[in-house]
Amino acid sequence: MWRGRHNPLMRRSDVAEGWIGVATAVLVAGLAPLTGAVLAGNVDAQLLSQQQGWHRTSAVLTQDAASAATAVTTGQDTGKAQATVRWTAPDHSVRTAPAQVTAGAKAGSTTLIWTDPSGRLRHQPMTPHQTGVLSDLAGACAAGGVCVLLLGGRRIIVRGALDRWRARAWERAWAEVEPRWTHRHA
DSSP states (O other): OOTTTTOTTOOHHHHHHHHHHHHHHHHHHHHHHHHHHHHHHHHHHHHHHHTTTOEEEEEEESSOOOOHHHHHHTTOTTSEEEEEEEEEOTTSOEEEEEEEEETTOOTTOEEEEEEOTTOOEEOOOOOHHHHHHHHHHHHHHHHHHHHHHHHHHIIIIIHHHHHHHHHHHHHHHHHHHHHHHHTOOO
């Protein structure tokens, strides 16, 4: 834009496109990091508040858990297997559900599970580091989305409108020049 500002062939639409490009760059530089930071903070706070009140509870296995060899052959090389467990909720009701327990644990043995304040079974809560990584990833995706929207919008909407305007201007100019150039008169 700056190199061609004294070019007699530069059109007003070229200048407008240059300034719109500058405005888009400023918006991307300001909005993308801001959006990413705000979303990352919200996701982090939401993940931590969701897990607030979760606590470990003792549960009894109602069936044998798969052996370590079975867990490895099924592609779960975590030392854990799924088995049904029974626990008492805060309202003193007895509940059962499948949970991840130590592979090879026998029916009747106890294990620790995570429950929420109402006694529903939950997975192990994320560590603050894990919630931070997840929220940073969400923030990065949001910042990338802002960039795609702004740059894509500039490309599709603004550039498309300017190109249509330029094509109409070219048609008008050609309608003026074509009869003299081709020596055809209407």
